[in-house]
Amino acid sequence: MLGIAVLGAGRIGKIHARNVTAHPKAKLIAVADPIADAVNPLAKELGAEALLDPFAAIAHPDVQAIVIGTPTDTHAPLMLRAVELGKAVLCEKPVDSTLAKSQAVVDKIAKHDAKVMMAFNRRFETSFAEIRRAIEAGEIGDVRQVIISSRDPGMPPPAYVAASGGIFRDMTIHDLDMARFLLGEEPVEVSAIASRIVDAELTGKHEDYDTVMINMKTASGKQCHINNCREAVYGYDQRVEVFGSTGMLLQDNLRPTTVRRWSADVTEAREPLLNFFLQRYEQAYAAELDAFLTALVDGTPLPTSVDDGLLALKLAEAALESVKTGRTVKL
Ligand SMILES: NC(=O)c1ccc[n+]([C@@H]2O[C@H](COP(=O)([O-])OP(=O)(O)OC[C@H]3O[C@@H](n4cnc5c(N)ncnc54)[C@H](O)[C@@H]3O)[C@@H](O)[C@H]2O)c1
Incomplete structure (x- = not known):
């Protein structure tokens, strides 16, 4: 069982958090979102810890992998922190809001033995x-x-x-x-x-x-x-x-x-x-998460990478x- 934290309790974060809970290889440890009204009901529904600070969720000792579903212009620092702490990442598209910012974080990620998958669900x-x-x-x-x-x-x-x-x-x-x-x-x-x-x-x-x-x-x-x-x-x-x-x-x-x-x-x-997208790609989001978790558990390559994102x-x-x-x- 992999311990997972989902960052962002908005439209896509809810899908990922519910899919993590339903997956036999994963346990949802925490959901993080600075908006208490967003994170508390979702965490309660799924029996996970509610955190307001995404960096606390990344550092959580029971968490091995992070799913990033926060607004696009927040992806880079969250992804980098997770990689620095040796945690695997499934990050929503795009890498970040500009190519320059994305290239800079990908260059930093390359210095680590990182496992980062881009969430190209389709x-x-x-x-x-x-x-x-x-x-x-x-x-x-x-x-x-x-x-x-x-x-x-x-x-x-x-x-x-x-x-x-x-x-x-x-x-x-x-x-x-x-x-x-x-x-x-x-x-x-x-x-x-x-x-x-x-x-x-x-x-x-x-x-x-x-x-x-x-x-x-x-x-x-x-x-x-x-x-x-x-x-x-x-x-x-x-x-x-x-x-x-x-x-x-x-x-x-x-x-x-x-x-x-x-x-x-x-x-x-x-x-x-x-x-x-919630209905049209319902199956795809679950299959995407399954591909991420299966690759982590089996030690096989992740099906997409930050390079695909770039x-x-x-x-x-x-x-x-x-x-x-x-x-x-x-x-
Ligand atoms: N793959 C897809 O089909 C798909 C669909 C929709 C959105 N997305 C992507 O998912 C991301 C989020 O989109 P959304 O539609 O869910 O947005 P949203 O606005 O519905 O939700 C974002 C949530 O993140 C929270 N948040 C803001 N800053 C945060 C931080 N630093 N740490 C933790 N939580 C934070 C907000 O409070 C909000 O609850 C975007 O990057 C978007 O491109 C992907």
């Missing part, structure tokens, strides 16, 4: 994992194009946006990681366009956008297109298409059931999409640079 989602398996098995020949549509049901709260690093580093980062996962090669060219057409208030407050499109190319010519919007009135839209020399793989949206309905007014009506962040910042300059960015 890699562990059953269908996306199957797409990757099918590509590796050669079922669609050589990959030519990857098309990713990823739209949220609505804007996150302003405080979340402020600490998020902006849409490319916060939201597109999942799709950039998925692009790397499915292309099997690193993109070397990135061009992007970005708009504020959902929330004009974003102007001036943060350097941020709500609607973006990115095109990328690898050295061998494989292409990827990503489109994101912070608001889709019909729900959480998550689709992936991979086109290859001998076929295509397509993952559509998921619904609670596959029932289709006909009436005088509509045909082929279906239930709303699984909405939002490479995705590099693409995010290249997209931002392309928006600002109006040019294709070469990496």
Whole structure:
């Protein structure tokens, strides 16, 4: 049994803490969050210690591994402290809010025999994992194009946006990681366009956008297109298409059931999409935690690393640079 502390008792911290409690290889020792009203009920529900100081949770003698689910601009110091104390880390994406800050912490982490996994949960989602398996098995020949549509049901709260690093580093980062996962090669060219057409208030407050499109190319010519919007009135839209020399793989949206309905007014009506990430990726978060704990217990390599986090962040910042300059960015 590994003793775990979860840092952050917000949206994602709750998921991780509940998954830790349900996992046979783990014991939730503590949950830490400076907001007592957030941490106390969660810790009570799960029978763990409630701490207001995340550094006390990291230093807790019964804790061997840390799950970081705090706002993006707090990740680096927490991750580093855990590594310095020899604790394993599963850290939410992105590494931190800028590439420079992330690179600096990764350089420091490299001086330790660290076990740090980036929480790119979509890699562990059953269908996306199957797409990757099918590509590796050669079922669609050589990959030519990857098309990713990823739209949220609505804007996150302003405080979340402020600490998020902006849409490319916060939201597109999942799709950039998925692009790397499915292309099997690193993109070397990135061009992007970005708009504020959902929330004009974003102007001036943060350097941020709500609607973006990115095109990328690898050295061998494989292409990827990503489109994101912070608001889709019909729900959480998550689709992936991979086109290859001998076929295509397509993952559509998921619904609670596959029932289709006909009436005088509509045909082929279906239930709303699984909405939002908590529901759509419920299985993936549990599988991600299982992969982390299993690798720690078995002493095998972690399935993702801070380097994956840095490479995705590099693409995010290249997209931002392309928006600002109006040019294709070469990496
Ligand atoms: N993988 C995913 O699908 C996914 C989904 C949502 C969020 N995230 C990531 O998870 C992180 C948190 O996002 P969220 O949506 O849960 O945010 P949230 O605002 O809902 O929760 C964050 C919590 O962290 C607490 N907190 C702030 N500073 C802290 C500190 N220093 N130590 C401990 N707790 C602290 C806050 O009080 C809050 O309760 C972000 O980095 C975000 O990018 C990932």
